Amino acid sequence: MSYISKPKIDHGGLRKNKLGLTIQDYEGGMSTLCAGCGHDSITAAICQAFFELDIPPHRVAKLSGIGCSSKTPAYFLGQSHGFNSVHGRMPSVATGTSAANRQINVIGVSGDGDSLSIGLGQFAHAMRRNINMTYLIENNGVYGLTKGQFSASADIGSKLKKGELNEQPPIDPVQMALSQGATFVARGFSGDKKQLVPLLKAAIKHNGFGLIDILSPCVTFNDHEDSTKSYAHTREFFHPAVHLDYIPPAKEIKTAYDQGEAMPIEMHDGSRVVLRKLDKGYNFENRGQALDYVRAKHRDGEIVTGLLYIDESEPDMHTINATSDTPLSELEFKRLCPGSSALKEIQKRFI
Amino acid sequence: MSVKKKSRVNDFVIRIANVNGTGSASANTLLMKSIFRMGIPVTGKNFFPSNIQGLPTWYEIRVTKDSYLARSGEVDIMVAMNAETYQKDLDEVSPGGVLIYDSSWPRDTFDHRSDIQILGVPLARMCNEHFSNARARILMKNISYVGALAALLEIDLEIIKSLLTETFASKANLIDSNMEAIKLGYDFARENFSCPLETRTKKMNKTKGHIMIDGNTAAGLGCVYAGATVGAWYPITPSTSLMDAFKFFSEKLRRNNETGERDYIMIQAEDELAAIGMVLGANWNGARSFTSTSGPGISLMSEFLGLAYYAELPAVLFDVQRVGPSTGMPTRTQQCDILSAAYASHGDTKHIILFPSNPKECFEMAKEAFDLADLFQTPVFVLTDLDIGMNDWMSEELTWDDKYTPNKGKVLNASQLEKIEKFYRYLDSDGDGVTYRTYPGIHPKGAYFVRGSGHNKFGGYTEDSAEYQEVLDRLVKKFETASNKVPKPEITKCKKKTKSAIISLGSCDYAVLEAMDELSEKGIHFDYLRLKAFPFSKEVVSFIHEYESLFIVEQNRDAQLKSLLVIETDYPKKCMHSVLNYSGLPISSGSIVNEIEKIIDKGQAA
Numbered sequence: 019m020s021y022i023s024k025p026k027i028d029h030g031g032l033r034k035n036k037l038g039l040t041i042q043d044y045e046g047g048m049s050t051l052c053a054g055c056g057h058d059s060i061t062a063a064i065c066q067a068f069f070e071l072d073i074p075p076h077r078v079a080k081l082s083g084i085g086c087s088s089k090t091p092a093y094f095l096g097q098s099h100g101f102n103s104v105h106g107r108m109p110s111v112a113t114g115t116s117a118a119n120r121q122i123n124v125i126g127v128s129g130d131g132d133s134l135s136i137g138l139g140q141f142a143h144a145m146r147r148n149i150n151m152t153y154l155i156e157n158n159g160v161y162g163l164t165k166g167q168f169s170a171s172a173d174i175g176s177k178l179k180k181g182e183l184n185e186q187p188p189i190d191p192v193q194m195a196l197s198q199g200a201t202f203v204a205r206g207f208s209g210d211k212k213q214l215v216p217l218l219k220a221a222i223k224h225n226g227f228g229l230i231d232i233l234s235p236c237v238t239f240n241d242h243e244d245s246t247k248s249y250a251h252t253r254e255f256f257h258p259a260v261h262l263d264y265i266p267p268a269k270e271i272k273t274a275y276d277q278g279e280a281m282p283i284e285m286h287d288g289s290r291v292v293l294r295k296l297d298k299g300y301n302f303e304n305r306g307q308a309l310d311y312v313r314a315k316h317r318d319g320e321i322v323t324g325l326l327y328i329d330e331s332e333p334d335m336h337t338i339n340a341t342s343d344t345p346l347s348e349l350e351f352k353r354l355c356p357g358s359s360a361l362k363e364i365q366k367r368f369i
Numbered sequence: 370m371s372v373k374k375k376s377r378v379n380d381f382v383i384r385i386a387n388v389n390g391t392g393s394a395s396a397n398t399l400l401m402k403s404i405f406r407m408g409i410p411v412t413g414k415n416f417f418p419s420n421i422q423g424l425p426t427w428y429e430i431r432v433t434k435d436s437y438l439a440r441s442g443e444v445d446i447m448v449a450m451n452a453e454t455y456q457k458d459l460d461e462v463s464p465g466g467v468l469i470y471d472s473s474w475p476r477d478t479f480d481h482r483s484d485i486q487i488l489g490v491p492l493a494r495m496c497n498e499h500f501s502n503a504r505a506r507i508l509m510k511n512i513s514y515v516g517a518l519a520a521l522l523e524i525d526l527e528i529i530k531s532l533l534t535e536t537f538a539s540k541a542n543l544i545d546s547n548m549e550a551i552k553l554g555y556d557f558a559r560e561n562f563s564c565p566l567e568t569r570t571k572k573m574n575k576t577k578g579h580i581m582i583d584g585n586t587a588a589g590l591g592c593v594y595a596g597a598t599v600g601a602w603y604p605i606t607p608s609t610s611l612m613d614a615f616k617f618f619s620e621k622l623r624r625n626n627e628t629g630e631r632d633y634i635m636i637q638a639e640d641e642l643a644a645i646g647m648v649l650g651a652n653w654n655g656a657r658s659f660t661s662t663s664g665p666g667i668s669l670m671s672e673f674l675g676l677a678y679y680a681e682l683p684a685v686l687f688d689v690q691r692v693g694p695s696t697g698m699p700t701r702t703q704q705c706d707i708l709s710a711a712y713a714s715h716g717d718t719k720h721i722i723l724f725p726s727n728p729k730e731c732f733e734m735a736k737e738a739f740d741l742a743d744l745f746q747t748p749v750f751v752l753t754d755l756d757i758g759m760n761d762w763m764s765e766e767l768t769w770d771d772k773y774t775p776n777k778g779k780v781l782n783a784s785q786l787e788k789i790e791k792f793y794r795y796l797d798s799d800g801d802g803v804t805y806r807t808y809p810g811i812h813p814k815g816a817y818f819v820r821g822s823g824h825n826k827f828g829g830y831t832e833d834s835a836e837y838q839e840v841l842d843r844l845v846k847k848f849e850t851a852s853n854k855v856p857k858p859e860i861t862k863c864k865k866k867t868k869s870a871i872i873s874l875g876s877c878d879y880a881v882l883e884a885m886d887e888l889s890e891k892g893i894h895f896d897y898l899r900l901k902a903f904p905f906s907k908e909v910v911s912f913i914h915e916y917e918s919l920f921i922v923e924q925n926r927d928a929q930l931k932s933l934l935v936i937e938t939d940y941p942k943k944c945m946h947s948v949l950n951y952s953g954l955p956i957s958s959g960s961i962v963n964e965i966e967k968i969i970d971k972g973q974a975a
Binding site: 074075076077079081091092096097098099100101102103104107109110111112113114115116117118119121122139140142143147335336339340341342343345346347348349351353354355356357358360361362364365368369 | 405406580581582590593594595596598599601618621622623625628629630631632633634636638639640642643644645646647648649650651652653654655656658672673676766767768769770771773774775807808809810811812813814815816817818819820821822830
């Protein structure tokens with residue numbers, strides 16, 4: 019994961035956000051991933067989403083585990099604190115981060131190996147606790163850094179470059195999240211930034227665990243003809259079921275939506291997302307039906323994408339705990355320490 | 370076994386053999402606290418099964434006018450309530466001792482113990498006749514033996530009554546029924562035996578300024594006082610009650626009465642790997658965060674501990690040690706994680722460890738552990754054990770210095786960052802091996818990347834040998850700096866000049882002190898150093914080199930503390946003698962005396 023800092027050249031005329039920052043202020047070091055890697059497109063989308071949301075880069079904590087995907091936090095938000103943890107354990111470090119500082123924006127980047135094999139337990143439990151964070155799985159069906167073994171998201175019938183056939187069913191994080199009660203479940207594609215950026219914005223603004231499974235083809239080990247995670251295959255079977263508009267706070271909803279076909283949702287900070295059905299058969303208001311739909315389409319070989327389920331009303335970890343609004347890490351010691359006279363009182367029970 | 374001549378008043382051991390899940394714990398606590406309130410030093414040890422109901426359990430109360438708070442190794446009074454272990458219990462009574470048993474059912478085979486006094490009390494029969502409720506009959510049987518003991522040992526009934534009144538403040542009917550049960554045993558003993566026994570209690574005034582507390586409670590309270598706000602753990606015996614205590618006191622002291630807001634969060638993790646990950650995440654963000662666990666948990670946390678060591682993240686871990694290897698005996702005590710804590714994780718790693726020897730030190734070392742973790746930006750273990758953690762110890766009252774403020778070490782704030790040109794996370798600008806850190810979210814200039822992969826002093830990724838080694842060498846320097854900041858050892862010099870010293874740690878302390886007194890009566894003299902921390906400070910190193918031989922007392926099979934001394938000092942290995950106890954029961958003074966005498970008899974040491 020060598021780090022080459024990107025030269026910051028001000029060409030002038032770059033668009034500035036409300037903080038007076040340009041997109042360059044949201045970039046990180048040079049990527050050392052393979053040329054054409056899907057992950058780099060996701061990195062660019064992340065930069066754009068935070069830029070457009072006017073979030074100061076240093077108010078973001080970016081975390082990852084181990085793997086190609088987990089290298090990417092070095093390539094975005096160079097002014098953010100980063101944490102490259104151990105394999106499959108990013109969710110716990112993110113949980114601790116959020117526990118200590120409930121006001122920081124937490125984004126975790128993981129991969130299919132990191133989240134669906136070694137880290138399946140932590141992934142599930144972070145979702146269960148509804149940690150207020152954005153959780154990305156850069157999903158390519160393959161272990162890149164160890165040179166091309168199948169991952170747990172590989173489809174039955176998918177072939178490795180050298181011809182080995184996968185016969186085990188995949189673990190689909192979207193189906194898992196839907197069935198487990200996750201409060202924000204989305205799927206995107208690294209090759210569709212137009213869809214991905216609003217998904218990222220909505221996930222960042224979601225008050226709880228915002229999962230986006232992002233298909234992100236591995237150009238080196240899994241982009242061949244017999245792969246179901248290649249660019250060509252993903253493009254062909256890509257099935258957007260829901261269109262998403264993200265509308266910042268205080269902006270009017272200008273687009274006209276058909277009754278019953280659209281669902282506006284008020285987010286925690288007053289922004290809104292509007293979900294619009296692209297497929298009449300999809301019901302984003304019902305978790306069970308959403309799951310049935312995704313499952314049925316998967317059987318047909320189609321990859322359902324979009325913001326597939328959202329519930330803003332479920333409490334996150336801190337709401338359940340009734341944690342103080344001031345981040346725990348910022349509480350003054352005198353508020354935390356009961357002092358000597360309280361200690362005398364406490365000890366009466368021990369006599 | 371060494372035979373001690375002693376006065377039987379306020380100097381004896383009661384062992385109660387029972388079946389777990391029958392309410393014996395409350396009866397035993399009642400008995401012990403009554404003696405404590407009579408002003409007599411006392412200590413309790415619970416030998417319990419890893420089970421909820423139906424297996425053998427023992428409780429040992431040592432009444433000790435001289436404040437010897439370890440086990441003596443003797444059993445002066447046995448209350449044999451468990452038919453299943455009865456034969457063994459009978460055999461373990463020390464010569465001249467007393468056996469009390471439930472005579473509701475006849476028991477034979479007393480013949481071979483003509484050297485002890487045997488007293489039958491029909492506890493079950495009396496309780497069955499007196500109480501109608503089936504559960505009450507079982508529970509009250511235990512309370513009744515407290516009554517019989519009260520008569521036999523001359524324990525103040527008024528004290529027993531006031532303890533019951535406090536315990537059942539909200540359930541008045543329970544006070545009455547418990548007192549009835551006490552009276553059943555008490556009256557029977559008075560009518561049938563000559564009370565009191567030669568072995569008995571007598572009021573003293575030696576418990577003033579003292580409390581009865583277990584180490585886990587003290588440590589949990591210590592974390593509240595140290596300003597910890599994030600506790601993450603996975604339940605494991607014998608550490609669970611530490612987190613329970615943190616929660617209990619936090620709910621009492623850290624919750625806003627009006628809004629219900631909590632100034633803390635406790636997360637029950639999905640496993641120990643997640644628990645330590647959460648602790649690291651929280652500490653990275655500047656909250657004081659800790660976990661409590663036991664040996665198996667340390668094994669699971671090891672990968673993360675290497676990251677914390679290398680990426681330099683504070684963390685506090687309470688390891689309440691239990692018997693290993695593997696699942697071992699979860700409800701028995703040992704000091705078997707010394708080496709695994711010192712060097713936890715793959716690669717070259719070393720960790721700071723504190724060794725409290727009693728509940729009071731658990732309380733005090735909580736804050737020391739957080740300070741050291743923040744000062745040196747590294748994991749700090751507090752290595753206690755089941756004996757300290759779960760048993761009730763007589764302890765001096767806990768005190769708190771209101772002038773204390775947490776030492777968060779080298780942390781740059783926003784205005785400091787504003788002034789510097791560029792921040793480099795691992796640059797040793799002070800030459801003490803400790804570098805500056807920043808919290809996320811404070812300032813754009815403070816950003817850096819925490820990584821377990823090779824990094825250089827600027828915080829950048831590296832695969833360059835020299836850059837990698839430079840950081841690794843600095844970590845050694847940091848550890849040396851830490852050795853001057855960890856708690857100093859406690860040194861006890863005997864009155865005579867001696868060339869031998871005892872080295873020990875943790876819960877061995879009281880047993881060692883008592884053994885030293887016994888040995889000195891026999892003309893064998895030792896100085897004594899009790900370790901309070903790893904890395905070893907220069908005081909430790911200079912002390913050991915003053916002696917020709919060292920007797921290292923510890924509670925594990927493989928002499929782990931001795932190994933640590935061999936690795937970390939150049940004291941000759943052949944002059945170190947091990948005194949080991951790995952039975953799972955707390956070490957007794959008697960066993961230390963015996964082992965040391967054996968080593969001396971063999972001529973292995975002066």
